[in-house]
Amino acid sequence: MRIAPRIELDAVAQRELAALARRGRVEARVQQRAKVVLLAAQGWQNKDIAVEVDLDRRQVALWRQRFLEGGVEALMHDAPRPGRTPSVTAEVESSIVDKTLHDKPIAATHWSTRTLAAQLGVGPTTIRRVWQRNGLKPHRQSSFKLSRDPRFEDKLLDVVGLYLNPPERALVLSCDEKSQIQALNRTQPGLPMKKGRAGTVTHDYKRHGTTTLFAALNTLDGTVITMCQPQHRHAEMLCGTTRAGPV
Numbered sequence: 476m477r478i479a480p481r482i483e484l485d486a487v488a489q490r491e492l493a494a495l496a497r498r499g500r501v502e503a504r505v506q507q508r509a510k511v512v513l514l515a516a517q518g519w520q521n522k523d524i525a526v527e528v529d530l531d532r533r534q535v536a537l538w539r540q541r542f543l544e545g546g547v548e549a550l551m552h553d554a555p556r557p558g559r560t561p562s563v564t565a566e567v568e569s570s571i572v573d574k575t576l577h578d579k580p581i582a583a584t585h586w587s588t589r590t591l592a593a594q595l596g597v598g599p600t601t602i603r604r605v606w607q608r609n610g611l612k613p614h615r616q617s618s619f620k621l622s623r624d625p626r627f628e629d630k631l632l633d634v635v636g637l638y639l640n641p642p643e644r645a646l647v648l649s650c651d652e653k654s655q656i657q658a659l660n661r662t663q664p665g666l667p668m669k670k671g672r673a674g675t676v677t678h679d680y681k682r683h684g685t686t687t688l689f690a691a692l693n694t695l696d697g698t699v700i701t702m703c704q705p706q707h708r709h710a711e712m713l714c715g716t717t718r719a720g721p722v
Contacts, residue, residue, distance in 0.1 A: 571605045689701065
């Protein structure tokens with residue numbers, strides 16, 4: 476049977492340990508360790524000390540040994556623990572960042588956590604954590620081009636004023652391009668995504684022969700009113716809203 480090392484206390488250590496064991500503002504775990512050493516100095520066995528202070532015998536033996544090696548100061552700090560082995564190595568994280576910044580999936584504009592995870596053979600949660608650590612947000616884009624129209628401010632005030640204070644019995648239509656339709660031919664090349672910054676695109680683009688589809692939902696019967704025009708001007712907008720028939 477292994478015999479626990481004997482602890483002998485001088486007057487200074489005795490006073491310090493006694494103060495720690497009964498001081499109200501000391502952490503409970505530090506008080507517990509001080510009591511372990513005090514009882515050990517009185518000749519108590521580890522099993523009896525464990526019952527008295529409500530600890531495991533192995534913990535009692537640990538703190539007795541730590542006191543012998545480092546004195547009262549050693550009781551003030553937890554035993555050092557080895558760090559957990561990282562689940563993602565530096566090589567894997569580097570490949571995730573490189574793939575996100577410099578590659579794109581087939582038939583899509585950017586990676587999602589699931590598509591990139593399937594490509595690299597890791598979990599989607601791993602992709603999400605690497606993106607967060609490196610400030611990557613592939614799903615976000617920001618525009619950076621301002622209108623050159625000299626009357627832009629006047630037109631903006633007219634449009635906002637129409638929404639805020641429309642004329643009596645007026646019909647105000649809010650029109651926008653169909654969602655999920657990607658305009659790939661921008662007037663200027665966008666800036667690539669990098670750590671901490673989303674990719675950027677201009678707000679305008681070139682049509683290159685595409686058609687303009689006017690469509691509206693009739694909320695009374697659920698029919699869609701639609702019309703195609705070769706150009707995208709004020710005249711076509713008026714024509715599309717007045718001459719289109721139900722599908």
